[in-house]
Amino acid sequence: MNYPDEQSLINGAKSYDLSVLGMxxxxxxxxxxxxxxxxxxxxxxxxxxxxxxxxxxxxxLQAGQGPKDHLQAYLFRIAHNLITDxxxxxxxxxxxxxxxxxxxxxxxxxxQTDALLQKHQIHLALKxxxxxxxxVVSLRFLEGWNHEEISAVIKKPVGAVRxxxxxxxxxxxxxxxxxxxxxxxxxx
Amino acid sequence: xxxxxKRFEQIINELDLLKIDTDRDPLKAQKGRRIxxxxxxxxxxxVTKRESxxxxxxxxxxxxxxxxxxxxxxxxxTTISTILLVISMILGGGGITVAAAQNSLPDEPxxxxxxxxxxxxxxxxTDPFVQSKLALDFASRRAEEINKMLNQASVPSDAVQMRYNxxxxxxxxxxxxxxxxxxxxxxxxxRNQVETQLESMQQSRAKETSEMTPIMxxxxxxxxxxxxxxxxxxxxxxxxxxxxxxxxxxxxxExxxxxxxERDRDRDQxxxxxxxxxxxPETTAVQxxxxxxxxxxxQSNGNGSGGGSGNCLNCTSTPNSQNKNGPNIETTQxxxxxxxxxxxxxxxxxxxxxxxxxxxxxxxxxPAQDNSSGQSGSGSSGKSNGKH
Numbered sequence: 194m195n196y197p198d199e200q201s202l203i204n205g206a207k208s209y210d211l212s213v214l215g216m217x218x219x220x221x222x223x224x225x226x227x228x229x230x231x232x233x234x235x236x237x238x239x240x241x242x243x244x245x246x247x248x249x250x251x252x253x254l255q256a257g258q259g260p261k262d263h264l265q266a267y268l269f270r271i272a273h274n275l276i277t278d279x280x281x282x283x284x285x286x287x288x289x290x291x292x293x294x295x296x297x298x299x300x301x302x303x304x305q306t307d308a309l310l311q312k313h314q315i316h317l318a319l320k321x322x323x324x325x326x327x328x329v330v331s332l333r334f335l336e337g338w339n340h341e342e343i344s345a346v347i348k349k350p351v352g353a354v355r356x357x358x359x360x361x362x363x364x365x366x367x368x369x370x371x372x373x374x375x376x377x378x379x380x381x
Numbered sequence: 382x383x384x385x386x387k388r389f390e391q392i393i394n395e396l397d398l399l400k401i402d403t404d405r406d407p408l409k410a411q412k413g414r415r416i417x418x419x420x421x422x423x424x425x426x427x428v429t430k431r432e433s434x435x436x437x438x439x440x441x442x443x444x445x446x447x448x449x450x451x452x453x454x455x456x457x458x459t460t461i462s463t464i465l466l467v468i469s470m471i472l473g474g475g476g477i478t479v480a481a482a483q484n485s486l487p488d489e490p491x492x493x494x495x496x497x498x499x500x501x502x503x504x505x506x507t508d509p510f511v512q513s514k515l516a517l518d519f520a521s522r523r524a525e526e527i528n529k530m531l532n533q534a535s536v537p538s539d540a541v542q543m544r545y546n547x548x549x550x551x552x553x554x555x556x557x558x559x560x561x562x563x564x565x566x567x568x569x570x571x572r573n574q575v576e577t578q579l580e581s582m583q584q585s586r587a588k589e590t591s592e593m594t595p596i597m598x599x600x601x602x603x604x605x606x607x608x609x610x611x612x613x614x615x616x617x618x619x620x621x622x623x624x625x626x627x628x629x630x631x632x633x634x635e636x637x638x639x640x641x642x643e644r645d646r647d648r649d650q651x652x653x654x655x656x657x658x659x660x661x662p663e664t665t666a667v668q669x670x671x672x673x674x675x676x677x678x679x680q681s682n683g684n685g686s687g688g689g690s691g692n693c694l695n696c697t698s699t700p701n702s703q704n705k706n707g708p709n710i711e712t713t714q715x716x717x718x719x720x721x722x723x724x725x726x727x728x729x730x731x732x733x734x735x736x737x738x739x740x741x742x743x744x745x746x747x748p749a750q751d752n753s754s755g756q757s758g759s760g761s762s763g764k765s766n767g768k769h
Contacts, residue, residue: 209425211418218414223405231399240409247417255424312398334396362389369395 199264206264207254218247221265224336225272231335232276232327234316242279246271266345269332273346277324318368326361329354486526486533487541496544503551513555513567517574520548524578527600531585536593542600549575549607553614557622564618572611579604 197205197216205213222243229239249271253259260267319327325347332338332346340351340358347354479498482491499519506512523545527537549571556567582601589597614621 209421211421211425214421215414215418218417222410222413226405226410227403230403231401236403236406240406240413244413244416247413248420251417251421251424311395315395315399330396334393335399362392365396366389366392369392 200262203260203262203264206250207259209254214251217264221268222247224265225268228269228331228336229272229276232316232319232331233279234312238279242272242275245275263345266342270346273324273328273331277327280320314369318365321368322361322364325349326357326364329357330361330365333358486529487538488530488535509555509558510563510567513552513559513571516548516552516555517571520545520552521574521578523548524581527597528581528585531588531593531597534588534590536590537596537600539596542596542603545600546603553607553611553621554625557614557618557625561618565615568611568614568618572608572615575604575607575611579608 197213202213202217202220206217225243225246226239229242230236233239233242246268250259250268319330322330328347329343332343333340340354344351344354347357349357478491479494482494482498485491485495499515499522503512503515503519506515523541526541527545530537552571553568556564556571558564559567579601582597582604586597610621613624
């Protein structure tokens, strides 16, 4: 489907053109859902995140605000803030507490594949990043955005985005490698 | 992937594990879309108004304020309400300050504000009845202030006493503007209050220090004279009105004479001829015959009974040697006319002295001066000694 450019979509959205708003939803809601799903790991939470993102978008339009350009960056920024809020509301977890996680069926080693377990560890590691670091890493390596696009979302220069990325990867490496060492010690 | 990314290849590969393409439930996606568009439609309705309801110019702005309620918030109304809010805060703040000043004493910073607020209230009232009440109320405040200052062992200033005097004067004058029946009632109330205040000041005599005594004594004398005056007014308000009128005329005449004297002095100093107007006894006599009785006609000899013989109830005026045709009127009690008896006031403004506040020379007991003024025909009630 061919969509108009972002500026036309923004103008149509500001005049509450329902067809344009429908196009915006069709274009960006799958991306937002995927992004939320990857970070939250829960279908219902991801749907809620998408619905709330678009609701906030409408409210900002009504208040005469909303994006002037970079509509996609604007929507991802809202979604990212919602995901950060969701992380905050969840009970604090740390990698050190990994062995004492609730022993439910999903987390039980016998019922988990290695990939799922590893995924869970990555989620926990992402949670331990700062919101901006998490945003940069997830948009860069999960969504495949370039630095310029990310800088439009976090409203920081490209250099700052690179610095955030570097710090985030260092931290992830430390956390994940440390976790692997612990696992390897535990298995001996 | 740039160079930095290569150092973290392992980590980035692990992140790829999150790149799952979970199929989104199409029903949920459709439902989400529908909800979004419904919400957009509802917001669209509230934002877009009918053409007739939109603010499009200043005429519509005014109409919206007066007649047609609009859904949009008018910027003009916001501006006006802001201005009104600021004004009300300023006035409210001023009002609070004035209210706070009402209990201040003469030696406190807000006292002048208190006096100013009283002046404004008095000035704003046009009804003599209200004026009289207000002036009496303010006089009562002055009395309270004087008593409070006595209790605090501080000396009341001359200014407070003069204001006290002026306010009683104002209360009496305003009361006399009413018809006789009402005037008597008002004068009666004023008398009661003055009497109460005098008693209070007499009782507080024990608290007075030597520094306070002169001014307090002056105040008491002033109040006694007011009592005497009010007694006369209660008996015959018309007579009191006449007295006041004459005293006002007397005061004006004195001012004229002062101007003349000053002009003469200037002429003597500069040696130039300045045209002068001499007020002759005849002129005065003519005025007297015109229906202005009392002391003006009788005092020009300076040694007469003195029209201003305030406490002389039985004396009669001596016929004016230069105005034998003038009416020979029996003088009545003029309580504060600056006669010899009352001139022991030390520079204190006397009520109804003809120069209530400007009388310069209350301690002038020298008959020689009265003679000279009598000879020049410029004697006044306030300056005659009223010797018998």
